Amino acid sequence: MCGIVGLFAKTPSIEAELGAHLAAMLGTLAERGPDSAGFAVYAPADAATMKFTLRPPGGTDPEALLARLGIPDSSIQTRGSHAVLSVPAEHDARARAALAAQAPDTVVVGRGRAMELYKEVGLPADVARGFGLGDMRGTHGIGHTRMATESAVTTDGAHPFSTGPDQCLVHNGSLSNHNGLRRELQRVGYGFATDNDTEVAAVYLTARMRDGLSLGDALHGALRDLDGFYTFVVGTGTGFAVLRDPIACKPAVMAETAEFVAFGTEYRALAGLPGIDTARVWEPEPGRVYAWEHGPTA
């Protein structure tokens, strides 16, 4: 099972409600994944700011954490069990080093100029409410409701998985060659936080893109290198991409209007979107990469 949603604003008209739509979409797909939920919302602040989504240990005082890190001109904002640390982009490396040294028990859930990433164990509607997803605005976002099959129900095992700046992956399915692929990626220096199969796919894509491939080419490589069944939705700083395995084990529906492109594991997740009655609704073909990108911003 599991459910995936994605929403990409083609015009600014729905950016203010992006979080509210995503929250409703996730809530609908709770029946496909009641164990945990997560989402990434992309809202470019400014090119000069790097955002770290953190999960500090319970009871952590965010301001004390901020002081401990000691990054100039930085700020922190708590959202549910997570907190977003904003630092000047030139202090990105320094912030990463400070987090590793000064806050080793704080998990860096995601990092990027645009992306904030939240995930937690629990019913999707509760998770969305806990993080205040309904109030978030953004240019695009993806989310996941998990019914665990390959690894334990933990916050770390919830999707999305982020393994590179502004990159994250949600997955419906299960991979059968993830242990071998994990060993190959470990051999060339990539680290893993969990024994989860989806994390392997996320690291794989990050590694290929670090090798210089575009997201589209990296996904084409996944068709060759990943064994198992999957529907992936990949978020990047500028958009998202969709890929189904060549035999289309897992369902997927897409819809497009003048205002948005939406993805859902089932049409039910899209049924509440504005203008859906006149949207073009179709099933993405197996083994084909679909991608939507926002144009370059000034």
Add this chain to the structure above:
Amino acid sequence: MTPEPQTVDLADTSVRDLNAALHALSPDTNMTAWRVLNPGGRHALAAGLLAPVTVEIMGHAGYYCAGMNQMATVVVHGNAGTGVAENMMSGRVEVRGDASQSAGASAHGGLLLIGGNAGARCGISLKGADIVVKGSVGHMSAFMAQAGTLVVLGDAGDSFGDSIYEAHLYVRGHVANLGTDCVEKPMRDANRAELFAKLAAAGLAGEVDVGAFRRYGSSRLLYQFHVDHAAAY
């Protein structure tokens, strides 16, 4: 005179209540016209019907719409999800848009007419129903199809008719490739007559040229076990 349809709005009625009302109809009911508003992609809409009524679903349907249908006519004014008309026994199911995978799976009788495209595995394990797809069908369609017909006006995806038994397959467009034990067969007069009858039942008589289709079926090497063919298993 067309009766005023019974209208059920799923914005304020559950699917369970809708289906219970439809299941309660006797074969001689005079409430023969039903209209379902705001389907919202919900699953199992109008599944398990047992009376000659017409149910129009005014939007997209989810999984297993009109599954196990007997006698009823179900029209989806939109797309249908996985398994539309699966295990249909009789009656007629029309999807005006696209159908997702496993459309008409294991259907024993009746007609499934899909106005757009059908996804993977259309007519998988078909057991006697007729399926007419105006668009194309996805990979592994008519997999292990035992009886009935699948008529495709567009193209067919990979492994068409894999491990087929005795279903009759007619495709007007391009077949990506044939599955194991599925072969092209000559169009004989009896086949042209059968194809015309199916097209006529789908309301396409005269619109589509029977001569533009090619026929596919089983070479009967797989399911008639012969030790000389053991290597093909």
